Amino acid sequence: MKNLRLKAARAAMDLSQEGLAYRVGVSRQTINAIEKGDYNPTINLCIAICRVLGKTLDEIFWEE
């Protein structure tokens, strides 16, 4: 399932996939795969993404 909340939060901070990837310490393709729903990140990566975006895990990754 696509992670549109991650994409929206990233866009709200005016960050490109490359910019977010650089700040988190992963490749751009990994961020792209997470947004497309092709890859389920580990909890450590989720936390790192949330820290950069200033969001909680629930706001970005929790599915109702």
Added chain:
Amino acid sequence: MTGIEIAVILFILVGGFTALVVVVGRDRSDRYDERQIIEQGRGFRYAMLTMIIYNLLEPFCELIIGRKFMDANIALWLSACLGIGVFAVYCVIKDAYVTVKTSPWVQTWVMGLLAFTYTASAFLKLDGGLMEDGKLTVNCANFAIAADFVVIFLTLLIKNLRDRRRRE
């Protein structure tokens, strides 16, 4: 000094120098991320599967033809080249070949240079041909390695061009 001794000294000098450059010049924070490591694991499985299939097919073909058409060491080289090729191509396609901080274009042109020099070297060493007494010679191994480099280079090139076009 015999040719073998010169070759061993050359091997140690060139290998040692390259290892030194790699170890000293390496950016220790540069690494593969978690998704890339998972994809590399999958690539390794596909490579092993390819090698197993090859090692079953090769003796089967010899059985059908009724004679050996390559020595065991050539078969081993070809098997290794196939495995490495499958692993590398899978990793390139899944964006798991280049570390996080390495520029994919730098990696591509380094691979292109390797492909060019190894192919040229394989042609220069081609004395005696690819077949001898109905069997593949060791020159085939040179060409198999060169083919590996060429295939990896082309895959990297196509992948990078497609990525660039998609981002534009």
